[in-house]
Amino acid sequence: MRKGPTWFNLTSITLGLAFLYLPIVILVVYSFNASRLVTVWGGWSTRWYAALLEDEALREAALTSLGIALVSASAATVLGTLAALALTRLGRFRGRLPFSAMIYAPLVMPEVITGLSLLLLFVAVDFNRGFWTVTIGHATLTMCFVAVVVQARLIDFDRSLEEAAMDLGCPPARTFLTVTLPLIAPAVAAGFLLAFSLSLDDLVIASFTTGPGATTLPIRIYSDVRLGVKPEINAVCTIMIAVVAVAMIAASLLTRRSANGSSAAPMP
Amino acid sequence: MRRAFAPWTDPGTKPLVRFEAVSKRFGGVTAVDRVSLDIYPGEFFALLGPSGCGKTTLLRMLAGFERPDEGRILLAGEDIAAVPPYRRPVNMMFQNYALFPHLTVEGNIAFGLKQEGMAKPEMAARVAEMLDLVQLEGLGHRKPAQLSGGQRQRVALARALAKHPKMLLLDEPLAALDKKLRAETQFELIDLQARIGTTFVVVTHDQEEAMTMAHRIGVMNQGHLVQVAPPSEVYEQPSSRWVAGFIGDVNLIEGRVVSATPQETVVTALDGTRLRLSQGADAAAGATAWVALRPEKIRIATERPGDTAENCVGGRVVDIGYLGDVSTYKVRVTDGAVMKATVANATRLVERTIGWDDEVWLSWTPGAGVVLTS
Amino acid sequence: MIGGNSGHRTLGDRLVVLVPYLWLALFFLVPFLIVFRISLSQTAIAQPPYTPVLDLAAGFEGLREFVAGLSFDSYATLASDWLYVSSYLKSLQIAAIATALLLLIGYPIAYGISRLPARTQAILVMLVVLPFWTSFLIRVYAWVNILQRDGLLNDALIALRIVDEPVTWLATDTAVYIGLVYSYLPFMVLPLYATLQKMDDALLEAAADLGCPPWRAFWRVTLPLSLPGVGAGALLCFIPIVGEFVIPDLLGGSQALMIGQTLWTEFFSNRDWPVASAVAVVLLCLLLAPIVAYQHTQMREIERRG
Numbered sequence: 001m002r003k004g005p006t007w008f009n010l011t012s013i014t015l016g017l018a019f020l021y022l023p024i025v026i027l028v029v030y031s032f033n034a035s036r037l038v039t040v041w042g043g044w045s046t047r048w049y050a051a052l053l054e055d056e057a058l059r060e061a062a063l064t065s066l067g068i069a070l071v072s073a074s075a076a077t078v079l080g081t082l083a084a085l086a087l088t089r090l091g092r093f094r095g096r097l098p099f100s101a102m103i104y105a106p107l108v109m110p111e112v113i114t115g116l117s118l119l120l121l122f123v124a125v126d127f128n129r130g131f132w133t134v135t136i137g138h139a140t141l142t143m144c145f146v147a148v149v150v151q152a153r154l155i156d157f158d159r160s161l162e163e164a165a166m167d168l169g170c171p172p173a174r175t176f177l178t179v180t181l182p183l184i185a186p187a188v189a190a191g192f193l194l195a196f197s198l199s200l201d202d203l204v205i206a207s208f209t210t211g212p213g214a215t216t217l218p219i220r221i222y223s224d225v226r227l228g229v230k231p232e233i234n235a236v237c238t239i240m241i242a243v244v245a246v247a248m249i250a251a252s253l254l255t256r257r258s259a260n261g262s263s264a265a266p267m268p
Numbered sequence: 269m270r271r272a273f274a275p276w277t278d279p280g281t282k283p284l285v286r287f288e289a290v291s292k293r294f295g296g297v298t299a300v301d302r303v304s305l306d307i308y309p310g311e312f313f314a315l316l317g318p319s320g321c322g323k324t325t326l327l328r329m330l331a332g333f334e335r336p337d338e339g340r341i342l343l344a345g346e347d348i349a350a351v352p353p354y355r356r357p358v359n360m361m362f363q364n365y366a367l368f369p370h371l372t373v374e375g376n377i378a379f380g381l382k383q384e385g386m387a388k389p390e391m392a393a394r395v396a397e398m399l400d401l402v403q404l405e406g407l408g409h410r411k412p413a414q415l416s417g418g419q420r421q422r423v424a425l426a427r428a429l430a431k432h433p434k435m436l437l438l439d440e441p442l443a444a445l446d447k448k449l450r451a452e453t454q455f456e457l458i459d460l461q462a463r464i465g466t467t468f469v470v471v472t473h474d475q476e477e478a479m480t481m482a483h484r485i486g487v488m489n490q491g492h493l494v495q496v497a498p499p500s501e502v503y504e505q506p507s508s509r510w511v512a513g514f515i516g517d518v519n520l521i522e523g524r525v526v527s528a529t530p531q532e533t534v535v536t537a538l539d540g541t542r543l544r545l546s547q548g549a550d551a552a553a554g555a556t557a558w559v560a561l562r563p564e565k566i567r568i569a570t571e572r573p574g575d576t577a578e579n580c581v582g583g584r585v586v587d588i589g590y591l592g593d594v595s596t597y598k599v600r601v602t603d604g605a606v607m608k609a610t611v612a613n614a615t616r617l618v619e620r621t622i623g624w625d626d627e628v629w630l631s632w633t634p635g636a637g638v639v640l641t642s
Numbered sequence: 643m644i645g646g647n648s649g650h651r652t653l654g655d656r657l658v659v660l661v662p663y664l665w666l667a668l669f670f671l672v673p674f675l676i677v678f679r680i681s682l683s684q685t686a687i688a689q690p691p692y693t694p695v696l697d698l699a700a701g702f703e704g705l706r707e708f709v710a711g712l713s714f715d716s717y718a719t720l721a722s723d724w725l726y727v728s729s730y731l732k733s734l735q736i737a738a739i740a741t742a743l744l745l746l747i748g749y750p751i752a753y754g755i756s757r758l759p760a761r762t763q764a765i766l767v768m769l770v771v772l773p774f775w776t777s778f779l780i781r782v783y784a785w786v787n788i789l790q791r792d793g794l795l796n797d798a799l800i801a802l803r804i805v806d807e808p809v810t811w812l813a814t815d816t817a818v819y820i821g822l823v824y825s826y827l828p829f830m831v832l833p834l835y836a837t838l839q840k841m842d843d844a845l846l847e848a849a850a851d852l853g854c855p856p857w858r859a860f861w862r863v864t865l866p867l868s869l870p871g872v873g874a875g876a877l878l879c880f881i882p883i884v885g886e887f888v889i890p891d892l893l894g895g896s897q898a899l900m901i902g903q904t905l906w907t908e909f910f911s912n913r914d915w916p917v918a919s920a921v922a923v924v925l926l927c928l929l930l931a932p933i934v935a936y937q938h939t940q941m942r943e944i945e946r947r948g
Contacts, residue, residue, distance in 0.1 A: 009754030013766065016751035020773050020827060023784035026794060030787070083662035087944060090655060097941075099659065102666040104937040108878060110885020110929070112902045113922045116909065117673030120919070123690050124676050140669040143662065155944065163333055164366035166353045168380030168431065173654045175354075182370050201777045204887055208909075218779050225783050225892065237780040244776050248768070 024241060031234035048235040055232060061220035062236075065200055068131060068216060072138035073195035079139065080146025080195070081188055085176075087147070088154040106144045114141060115208030122209065129211030137209040138199040145198060146191035153187035154180075186254040193251045197244055273483055274498070275308040282345070284309040284435065284467050285330065290339035292325055299325040301491035302339070307435075312461050312468045314482035316475060318514070321488040323471045327437050330469065331360045344434070354383070359433040363440045365424040367412040373399075373423050374408040380431045398426040401460070418449050429466070438470045442477055454480050475515050479503070487511055503562075508642045512560040519561045519607045525551045525639075533639050534578075535559055539603030542578040549639035558640045563610040565636035568597055570622060573631050580631040583607065585624055590617065597622065599630060674926070681919035682712040692915050716920035726904065726921065730928065733901040736815070736890075737883040740822040741830075741876050747823060748830035748875065753864075755831075756838040767835065774828040782821050782892050789817050789893065813895035821889040826882075830875040837871025838864070870939065877936040881929055901925055 005013075031049070035042025052058060083103055086093075106114060118137045122129055157180070165175040181188070203218040210219065217236075224230050275281040283306035292300040300322040307313050315323040328334045329341060332353030340347050348356060359380070367376050377398050381391045399405050402422035412420055421441070428436055441457070442450045458481050461468045472478050478485045479499040487495045487502060495507040506512035509520055523537040530548040535557055537543060543559050551557050567573075573580055583601035590613075597609045609630055622628060686693040694711030720726045755766045773781060788794045789811035796808040811817050841864065849859040887902035894900070899907070901921065909918040 005754055005757040008750070009757050012750035013754040016747065016754075016827070016831075017766075017769060019747075019824070020770065023781055023788060023824070024773060024776065026788060027780065027784045079662045079665055082658050083666075086659040086662065090659060093659060095659075095663070099663055099666075100941050100944075101934070101937050102663075102670055104940050105933050106670060108881035108929075108933055108936055110882050110887075110902060110925065112885050112887050112905045113677075113926055114670075114673075116905065116918060116922050117677045118669065120676045120680055120915075121669070121673040136669060140666070143665070147662075151944070158364070158366065160362045160364055160366035161368060163331075163353070164360070164362055164368075164427075165379065166333075167331055167358075167360045168427070169354045169383035170379075171352075171354050174383075179368060201779065203779055218777070221777075221779055221783070222888075225779075225786070233780075233783065237777065237783070240780065241776045245772060248772055 027234050028238045028241065031231070031238040033231065033234075036231055048231045049239075051232050052235050052239075057215075058217070058220055058232070058236065061215050061217045064131070064214055065217040068135050068138060068206075068214075069196045069199040072135045072142060072199045073192050075135070075139040076143040076146050076195040076199075077188060077192040079143040080191055081150050083143065083147040084150035084154055088151055103144050103147050106141050107148065111141075111202070111204035112208075115205040118205065119208040129209060130214040133209040133211065134206050134214055134216065137205045138195075138202060141202075141205060142195035142198045146188075146195050149191040149194060150184065150187050153184050157184060189254055190251045193247055197247070200240075273310070275311065276306065276484065281308055283307060284311075284344060285469075286340075286342040287326070288340045288342070290326075290329065290336045290341060292322075292329060292334060292337050298491050300329070300336075303488075303491075303493045304339075305486060305493055305496065307467065307469060309434075309467055310465050312458070312470070312481055312483045314470045314472055314478035314485045315488060316472055316478040316485050317488035319473060320490075322491040323486075323488050324439060326488075327360075327439060327469065327471045330435075331358060331437055332356050357434045358437060359428040359431060359435075360437040360439065361424050361428045361441055363443060365412075365420050365444075367420055367423055367427075369412055372409050372411055373404065373415070376412070376423055377408075377427045377430050379427065384431065394430055398430050401429070401464075402426045417444055418453070421445065421453070425460075429464070433466065435467045435469060438468060440472055441470060442472070442474070450477075457481060479515075487514065489514070505638055506560065506640065509558055509560070509640050512638075512640060517563050517608055517610075519563065519566070520640075521559045521561065521605075523557060523559065525549065525553055525555045525557050527553055528639075532634075533557075535639065537603075539581075539601070539605075541581050541602075543637065544578045544634050545637050545639055546634040547638060549641065551639065551641050555641065559637045560640055561607075561632055561637040563596065563608045564594075565632055566607070566609040567631050568599070568609045568611060568622065569629050569631070570626060572629055576629070576631075579634060579636075580629060581607070582627065582629050585622060585626045585628055588622075588624060595620070597628075599628060601630070677919045677922050679712075680915055681716050681917075681923050682714065683916045683919075684711070684713070684715060685914050685916055690915070691913055716916045717924075719917055720920055720924060729899055729901045729904045730924070732899070733884045733886075734928070736818065736822070736900060737880050737886075740819055740826070740883050741880045743819060743823050744826055744830040744879050745872065745876065748827055748834060749872075751827075752831045752834035752838055752871075755835055756841075763839070767832070770831050771828055778825060779888060782825065782889055785817070785821050785824065786812065786892055789820070812893060815894070817893040818890050818900075821893045822883055822886065825889060826879045829878045833875040833878060834868065834871045837868050837874075841867055874936070874939055877932055877939070881932050881936065884929060885925060 032044050032046065033042055034045035034047065083099075087096075087100060087103065090096075115137065118133070118140070119129070121127075122133050127133065161179055161183070162175050165179045166172070170178065201218060202216075203222055206216045206219055207222075210216065221233055221236065224233060285305075285307040287303050287305040289302045289304055290300060291298065291302050303322075303326060315326060317323050325334060329336055332348070332351065335349060341349055343356070343358070368379065371379065374395050377395045378391050381394055386394070395408070396405075399408055402425055404419060404422050404426065407415070407419065412423065415423065421444070425441075442453055445453060454477060457468075470478070470481065479502075482499060484496060484498050485502050486493055489510055495502055495511050497505070497507075502511065503515055506515065506518075512518045512520065521535075521537050521541070521543065523535040523541075523543065526534040526536050526542075528534075528549050528551050531546065533545050533547065533549040533551070535543045535545070537559075545559065549557065572582075576582075581601045583599040585597055586600045586606065587598035589596040589598075592613070594610050594612050597611065599607050599609065601607055607630060680692055683692040683694065685691060694708050751770070755763055755770075758766065786793075790796075791808045791810060791812070793811075795811060796805075799805045799809065800807075845863055845867070846859055849863050850856070854862065884900075885902045885905075886900060887906055890900040890903055891906070894903075905918055905921045905925070908914050908921060
């Protein structure tokens with residue numbers, strides 16, 4: 001039983017959480033501000049949400065972003081899970097070190113570098129930039145995050161279950177599908193959700209790798225924001241926060257239910 | 269004690285499993301060092317040894333989860349080194365049971381049968397047979413999380429036996445059970461094995477378990493197989509001082525061989541005590557030897573026995589342990605060493621005649637000890 | 643696939659490694675080579691906007707021409723113009739200070755969470771992570787809102803009579819620090835929390851038993867044992883912050899740009915691909931050691947537990 005927290009502990013947590021949530025709360029509140037100016041409170045109103053519905057460009061950008069996020073997250077989940085398997089189950093295979101380097105480097109690499117390099121690749125092979133180039137870019141980055149999440153679960157996973165399955169006549173591939181996968185499914189799902197939000201949220205890589213007709217929501221928001229604060233943006237943000245919060249809570253419940261005893265939320 | 273069953277004494281019987289000079293290394297550590305062993309069909313064989321002795325590695329090589337670095341493993345005469353675990357006619361009961369948490373009891377038991385592609389009605393019948401065998405009828409629909417430790421153990425057993433394997437491997441099967449349950453389960457396992465006739469290979473660090481259940485025990489130490497014999501032989505004729513000390517308590521008296529014939533050996537201890545034993549020893553006169561005496565075979569008395577010329581030594585009681593059914597006496601003998609004697613408490617404690625610091629005599633019969641040369 | 647030690651390598655095993663390996667090699671490694679190659683080129687008003695272009699059809703002659711057309715001019719530009727050097731230095735400085743701030747703020751939070759009962763811990767961790775899952779861009783933008791001259795921070799400060807006039811927060815280094823700490827806090831808190839949570843309580847009890855007051859026990863026992871988490875968190879924050887773009891762009895000033903902004907400007911505004919590539923290559927070289935260090939700590943963790 002851990003010794004209880006001190007006043008200092010409680011204060012730091014409270015201040016920390018307040019710091020984290022204050023800007024979000026302000027955003028949400030002001031999305032309902034009838035007045036256009038942040039400095040003036042004009043009463044409660046949903047006019048900015050209505051304005052959102054009118055904004056064709058924003059809607060299209062949102063749909064593009066969702067499409068890219070869906071496809072890239074799916075690819076990333078498959079690739080990342082395979083990578084996690086390779087790292088945790090295959091022992092010391094030849095090329096393991098460079099392989100792990102390639103998995104961990106993108107996690108910390110500044111996005112300007114990855115974005116630029118991907119764009120130059122597409123230009124070099126003369127690949128038309130647009131929906132698919134952004135998708136490939138996102139999948140490449142987010143698969144590493146999925147790998148880390150799934151790998152954390154695989155390490156804790158009871159290997160003797162896999163051995164028992166093999167002992168009873170199950171070849172490795174079938175063991176993975178009938179024993180391992182069902183039991184790590186929540187971690188895989190959490191990885192998918194992580195990849196999805198990362199893709200939805202990404203600005204830098206999308207900016208580098210996008211092409212005509214494939215403007216994503218962050219690109220749209222960013223160009224709007226540079227022109228000055230726009231109240232509709234608050235509304236978009238609030239919607240996104242709500243969507244993500246719901247997804248996040250769902251993901252957290254999933255991972256909590258799966259792991260035998262381990263109750264940590266997925267790592268970002 | 270097991271009933272008469274000794275296929276290893278019959279030269280005509282072929283072993284089910286044969287290890288031929290098998291070695292296995294992990295990094296710089298040799299876990300299994302040139303082990304050769306035969307295990308016979310229908311046998312209940314126990315691999316016994318302290319942790320790290322290599323017994324689990326040997327078991328896992330049999331199951332197919334490790335590959336030997338040297339040597340061969342033959343199952344029914346065929347080299348199985350290249351056969352992956354999912355194609356061996358051998359099944360294992362895991363130490364932590366490894367029950368699939370997302371499947372029911374029936375699902376767990378049927379798992380291996382599904383891999384074989386058994387027909388549904390046949391599978392259902394086999395599962396029912398297994399549930400009956402381990403006395404878990406009616407619990408088929410539960411999930412492992414809803415079972416007690418003892419029940420989970422039975423499911424693990426049923427699952428491993430469902431495919432009617434040639435051999436069942438058990439990795440510390442009783443380790444997770446409490447003492448009372450352990451004793452009951454020991455007898456159930458013996459019973460089960462006798463009934464179905466499958467060869468059982470058990471890995472354990474608990475000597476009592478091995479002695480109770482096994483037809484033969486293979487004692488291992490630091491990767492070497494040091495003795496393979498029925499329990500009585502391991503206890504009463506240990507092959508070395510290490511085995512003697514590992515199995516139960518023992519007094520080791522160092523000395524020099526005076527004479528050795530096939531029927532009798534005479535040894536002079538370092539303090540001059542003369543020991544005569546009614547068994548032969550593989551030692552020349554003048555060689556160093558140790559006499560192993562089990563505490564329960566030593567008589568302790570306050571009066572000097574009639575003949576103190578041999579098999580007798582005097583000393584002072586330095587410690588007494590009361591264990592309810594027996595008492596153990598630690599006696600400091602003439603050369604300063606401490607010997608241990610165990611005596612059944614035939615009378616009540618208040619009637620005990622021997623107390624602390626008493627001068628006593630320890631004596632034993634010629635048949636009580638064994639001479640060890642290593 | 644599962645039989646690591648038993649030596650039963652199947653086709654499945656190889657596929658499991660090959661598919662992600664090839665993907666990453668193609669879309670992560672190869673592009674770096676291309677960036678390096680572009681950094682050796684010159685700008686051109688052409689499509690693509692650089693020269694020389696390798697024309698495989700031209701055969702060996704073409705190859706020789708190609709190699710002759712390469713030069714280190716872009717790197718010379720970087721070295722000679724103070725703008726770039728100061729940009730690198732500024733980025734490293736900001737990253738270092740921001741990481742230090744993150745440690746100072748994040749450690750107490752992580753430590754506090756680790757002292758709470760287990761179920762509360764899980765909820766709090768989720769609360770810390772939740773903002774991360776909402777749009778990064780949005781949250782930075784929220785700070786623009788707050789830090790404007792007529793924004794909420796100034797309103798609050800004036801109302802509390804701490805200042806008389808609105809303070810300029812935006813377009814300062816302070817705003818950048820606030821934005822960085824805000825965005826990267828979860829990256830610092832989570833690795834720290836993970837390490838602190840695993841610590842054995844019995845160690846602190848032993849320290850107390852041996853006469854150590856709580857604050858000294860923290861210094862002598864808790865802090866040293868949490869260093870792996872500190873290292874992981876620090877690297878996880880420092881490295882990407884060096885190349886950060888969005889935060890300095892929205893919150894920072896136009897003088898003393900960070901290297902991420904410089905790269906962006908070179909590429910999108912000046913359309914100078916070679917120089918942008920050279921900036922990227924140099925940045926990568928600067929970060930190589932920390933990246934390797936990070937990868938090393940992660941693999942060690944897998945080895946230890948896997």
